[in-house]
Amino acid sequence: MDVSLKELEKIAHLARIELSEEEKKSMLSDFNKILHFVEKVGELDLENEDALVYISDRKNALREDKLGKETSQQDALKNAPDHDTDYIKVPRVVKGE
Numbered sequence: 001m002d003v004s005l006k007e008l009e010k011i012a013h014l015a016r017i018e019l020s021e022e023e024k025k026s027m028l029s030d031f032n033k034i035l036h037f038v039e040k041v042g043e044l045d046l047e048n049e050d051a052l053v054y055i056s057d058r059k060n061a062l063r064e065d066k067l068g069k070e071t072s073q074q075d076a077l078k079n080a081p082d083h084d085t086d087y088i089k090v091p092r093v094v095k096g097e
Contacts, residue, residue, distance in 0.1 A: 001039070003031040 003011075008028050012019050019027060073086075082089040 001035055003028060003035065 005024065005028060008019075008024060008031065012024075012027075077083045077086075077088065080088040
């Protein structure tokens with residue numbers, strides 16, 4: 001299966017990328033090389049092979065959550081550019097009624 005120039009142009013349009021004529025030729029060649037490689041992999045007899053779930057047998061090395069230094073409400077308000085007695089004021093970002 002090969003990708004045609006028309007199909008490549010449609011893919012580029014859907015991806016919202018502009019390609020020069022030289023880039024189209026290069027991209028078309030790359031697409032077709034990838035598809036030929038995938039076809040070769042599809043020819044392999046994998047009937048008795050186990051599915052590869054993980055590439056590595058390593059487990060996640062998770063750290064324990066620890067409570068660190070906290071900022072008090074007064075310190076946060078002191079450093080805010082605009083605030084009232086309890087809250088930091090920010091510009092409106094959602095237009096409403």
